[in-house]
Amino acid sequence: MEFGSQNFFNRLKAGVTAGDPDVYVDLNDMVDRSVRYLVSAQVNASDVEDVLQEIKITVWRQMSFFLQSSADNTPSQRNAWLIKVTKSRINDFRRKNYVNRPQQLEDGDTSGGGTPPEPHPDLSSLLTAEQQINYERCCRAISHICNLDMAPDRLLACLYNGVLIPAASTGGARKKGDPSAILRRFSGQPLSALRAALWRELRQLLILPPPEGLLAPLDRKLAGGAADTPFQLTAREITLVTSRSRTSVKKSRNEILGGTLDE
Numbered sequence: 001m002e003f004g005s006q007n008f009f010n011r012l013k014a015g016v017t018a019g020d021p022d023v024y025v026d027l028n029d030m031v032d033r034s035v036r037y038l039v040s041a042q043v044n045a046s047d048v049e050d051v052l053q054e055i056k057i058t059v060w061r062q063m064s065f066f067l068q069s070s071a072d073n074t075p076s077q078r079n080a081w082l083i084k085v086t087k088s089r090i091n092d093f094r095r096k097n098y099v100n101r102p103q104q105l106e107d108g109d110t111s112g113g114g115t116p117p118e119p120h121p122d123l124s125s126l127l128t129a130e131q132q133i134n135y136e137r138c139c140r141a142i143s144h145i146c147n148l149d150m151a152p153d154r155l156l157a158c159l160y161n162g163v164l165i166p167a168a169s170t171g172g173a174r175k176k177g178d179p180s181a182i183l184r185r186f187s188g189q190p191l192s193a194l195r196a197a198l199w200r201e202l203r204q205l206l207i208l209p210p211p212e213g214l215l216a217p218l219d220r221k222l223a224g225g226a227a228d229t230p231f232q233l234t235a236r237e238i239t240l241v242t243s244r245s246r247t248s249v250k251k252s253r254n255e256i257l258g259g260t261l262d263e
Contacts, residue, residue: 001030002034002075002079003030003031003034003078003079003082004073004074004075004076004077004078004079004080004081004082005075006075008030009067009070009071009078011023011026012026012027012063012067013067016063016064016067024060027056027059027060027063028056031052031055031056031059031082032052032056034079034082035052035055035082035083035086036048036052038083038086038087038090038208038209039051039052039055039086039090041203041209042090042094042203042204042209043090043093043094047093047097050093051089051090051093054089054092054093055085055086055089058085058088058089059082059085062085066078066081076128076129077128079128080128080131083207087204087207090204091204094204131207134207135206135207135208137256138163138167138206139206139210139211139214140255140256141163141249141256142159142163142202142210142214142215143214143217144248144249144252144255144256145158145159145162145163145245145248145249146159146214146215146216146217146218147217148244148245148248150241150244150245151221151226152191152218152221152222152226152229153191153194153226153229153231153232153233154233154237154241155217155218155221156191156194156195156198156218156231157179157182157233157237157238157241157242158241158242158244158245159198159218160177160182160194160198161177161178161179161182161238161239161242162177162242162245162246164198164201164202164205165177165178165181165182167205177238177239177242179235179236179238179239179242180235182238183233183234183235183238186231187231187232188230188231188232189230189231190227190228190229190230190231191222191226191227191228191229191230191231192222192227192228194231195215195218195219195222195227198215199215202214
């Protein structure tokens with residue numbers, strides 16, 4: 001039985017209505033089984049229990065609203081609600097505890113060199129079909145960019161300006177990129193620092209951990225001696241290489257199944 005199933009929804013509704021204390025235990029166990037892997041993939045092992053506790057408290061506090069608003073929802077829609085709560089609490093924790101302190105993240109998180117395992121089946125089952133499709137399309141777009149015939153500093157600029165910034169933008173119109181923000185943040189820093197930041201932010205952006213080997217073409221170029229090279233592109237150069245990557249993605253639209261860079 002999964003969190004979004006009708007049987008578990010009925011159990012929650014009956015338990016909350018009756019004031020059954022056991023429903024809280026059942027809910028905690030279900031949340032733990034459903035999202036522990038996602039939490040473990042995003043924070044240090046020593047922080048997992050604290051983050052899980054915050055998620056459980058949030059879910060319980062919002063339970064009355066969830067029961068009222070989700071009565072007619074499908075199991076996948078209820079599961080998506082749990083993922084949304086989970087990612088919100090993870091991001092809150094990371095902002096409060098890891099900002100400007102990347103050394104606290106474990107080696108696999110900071111370098112990205114030790115890529116995470118494939119998504120756990122229990123976590124994948126929580127996704128709606130649309131979420132799974134969008135996740136796969138985004139990964140294909142990122143992989144396509146990493147395989148372009150560009151120097152590593154240009155690949156990093158494309159990934160930030162063409163993927164991360166637009167995907168993280170909110171509001172009616174998605175941003176087309178922000179070269180000035182990239183320069184403020186990374187100008188003069190070694191490319192290895194950009195690579196580490198890129199990996200961390202992809203883990204926050206994607207609904208599942210990035211697949212193994214996603215940035216392998218970029219890593220091979222960095223391993224060729226470019227890792228310590230400072231990032232020195234201008235705003236114009238960032239705009240130009242992003243435009244080039246967009247053109248390439250559009251030409252490969254069928255392979256990427258819609259992409260993510262201009263929609």
